[in-house]
Amino acid sequence: MARPRTFDEGIALDTAMRLFWRKGYEATSTRDLCETLGLDRSSVYNAFNSKHELFKRALTHYIETTTAAATEILDDHTRSPADRIRALFGRIIADEWANRHEDRNQGCLTVNTTVELAGRDPEIAALLDRDLRHRLSALQVVIGAGRAAGDITSRRDPADLARYVNSVIAGIRVAARGGAGRADLEAVAETAMDALTR
Amino acid sequence: MARPRTFDEGIALDTAMRLFWRKGYEATSTRDLCETLGLDRSSVYNAFNSKHELFKRALTHYIETTTAAATEILDDHTRSPADRIRALFGRIIADEWANRHEDRNQGCLTVNTTVELAGRDPEIAALLDRDLRHRLSALQVVIGAGRAAGDITSRRDPADLARYVNSVIAGIRVAARGGAGRADLEAVAETAMDALTR
DNA sequence: ACCGTTCTACACCGCTCGATGCAAAACCTG
DNA sequence: CAGGTTTTGCATCGAGCGGTGTAGAACGGT
Numbered sequence: 001m002a003r004p005r006t007f008d009e010g011i012a013l014d015t016a017m018r019l020f021w022r023k024g025y026e027a028t029s030t031r032d033l034c035e036t037l038g039l040d041r042s043s044v045y046n047a048f049n050s051k052h053e054l055f056k057r058a059l060t061h062y063i064e065t066t067t068a069a070a071t072e073i074l075d076d077h078t079r080s081p082a083d084r085i086r087a088l089f090g091r092i093i094a095d096e097w098a099n100r101h102e103d104r105n106q107g108c109l110t111v112n113t114t115v116e117l118a119g120r121d122p123e124i125a126a127l128l129d130r131d132l133r134h135r136l137s138a139l140q141v142v143i144g145a146g147r148a149a150g151d152i153t154s155r156r157d158p159a160d161l162a163r164y165v166n167s168v169i170a171g172i173r174v175a176a177r178g179g180a181g182r183a184d185l186e187a188v189a190e191t192a193m194d195a196l197t198r
Numbered sequence: 199m200a201r202p203r204t205f206d207e208g209i210a211l212d213t214a215m216r217l218f219w220r221k222g223y224e225a226t227s228t229r230d231l232c233e234t235l236g237l238d239r240s241s242v243y244n245a246f247n248s249k250h251e252l253f254k255r256a257l258t259h260y261i262e263t264t265t266a267a268a269t270e271i272l273d274d275h276t277r278s279p280a281d282r283i284r285a286l287f288g289r290i291i292a293d294e295w296a297n298r299h300e301d302r303n304q305g306c307l308t309v310n311t312t313v314e315l316a317g318r319d320p321e322i323a324a325l326l327d328r329d330l331r332h333r334l335s336a337l338q339v340v341i342g343a344g345r346a347a348g349d350i351t352s353r354r355d356p357a358d359l360a361r362y363v364n365s366v367i368a369g370i371r372v373a374a375r376g377g378a379g380r381a382d383l384e385a386v387a388e389t390a391m392d393a394l395t396r
Numbered sequence: 397a398c399c400g401t402t403c404t405a406c407a408c409c410g411c412t413c414g415a416t417g418c419a420a421a422a423c424c425t426g
Numbered sequence: 427c428a429g430g431t432t433t434t435g436c437a438t439c440g441a442g443c444g445g446t447g448t449a450g451a452a453c454g455g456t
Binding site: 022023024026027101104106107111112114115116118119120125128129132154156157160161163164166167168169170171172174175177178179180184187188190191192193194195198 | 220221222224225302304305309310312313314316317318323326327330352354355358359361362364365366367368369370371372373375376377378382385386388389390391392393396
């Protein structure tokens with residue numbers, strides 16, 4: 001019926017996501033994006049309407065991917081609950097190294113965006129907030145199970161412990177983006193577990 | 199000998215710091231700065247040379263202020279070492295609420311800048327790295343003292359524990375900027391202490 | 397083979413960016 | 427009060443920004 005696309009929208013979205021992830025929203029120009037995607041500006045605007053909408057889709061794509069990976073680990077009933085939290089830390093640290101760019105870790109697009117945009121972009125803030133609630137409730141479920149199973153011995157409210165784990169993850173992400181070494185991040189994660197299994 | 203300034207450079211620097219803190223480097227234009235400072239652009243450029251140099255000075259000013267406040271707490275020998283770490287968390291959380299803007303926490307300029315610029319601005323990265331080392335060594339000293347005094351019972355390497363505390367602080371800062379409530383942050387801080395006093 | 401529709405390439409829009417030039421104003425020194 | 431120096435106000439610069447208009451190329455349906 002009409003001329004088909006010469007590019008895969010999903011691949012373009014993933015590539016755009018990685019550029020936003022690395023450079024941030026403001027520092028990524030639409031021309032940067034087009035060059036990286038290998039597409040003309042009119043193609044990008046035709047497919048994604050605006051830089052802001054492209055970013056929203058890229059962030060959503062990141063959240064979906066990250067949530068899927070986290071869910072796979074947190075729902076793995078072959079592991080004990082505490083081990084699942086440990087494995088989540090391990091996966092996050094491994095991903096930092098898998099996604100390095102020019103000897104530098106990228107951190108996490110969610111954390112980066114929270115810092116850069118949450119305070120002045122309500123649409124983005126809403127996306128981030130929804131994702132935060134999902135992560136907190138997923139963590140809380142596992143922590144609750146761990147307390148029932150006895151391998152998470154902290155007597156604190158599981159909601160608080162979930163907040164704590166989530167904050168430590170954010171801290172690890174910031175440290176990674178700040179240039180911390182892998183051993184440093186692993187030590188932070190192991191130490192963080194002590195508060196759950198005390 | 200010549201016409202004197204009509205403004206206080208220190209106050210201008212502090213005001214600029216607060217604007218960068220709230221909006222980030224890229225999202226703050228030199229025109230924003232001039233309007234907020236109540237100064238003409240030529241005055242700002244005459245005093246600070248460039249946006250980038252102004253930012254470096256603002257960041258340095260922030261680091262000095264923050265370091266002074268943290269040192270005061272961490273060197274307070276009237277408190278036990280563990281209590282000093284606790285007080286540091288408390289101070290950080292209190293400052294988040296003291297510096298709120300339009301019902302939103304600001305986080306920490308150091309964390310925000312690490313996320314936004316550390317990966318692509320070597321000068322800024324060097325400033326942040328130097329500050330990070332100072333903070334880690336200050337924390338490590340207190341943690342070492344706590345272990346000697348017996349109120350920090352974790353057997354982990356004090357350097358790792360210092361990294362851990364610093365990461366938790368970064369995580370709290372991100373959570374604050376993401377809209378977490380005060381009780382949430384306090385729960386994270388209390389939980390984090392459990393890993394030191396287990 | 398042609399038509400209708402969509403996509404692509406390229407030029408271009410108005411605007412804002414960081415930064416500068418210049419002349420008038422304001423001060424201190426002598 | 428005149429001379430020398432710096433600051434200030436305003437205009438302006440080239441570059442890059444996000445976004446658009448348009449003409450023609452590339453397809454699928456008939």
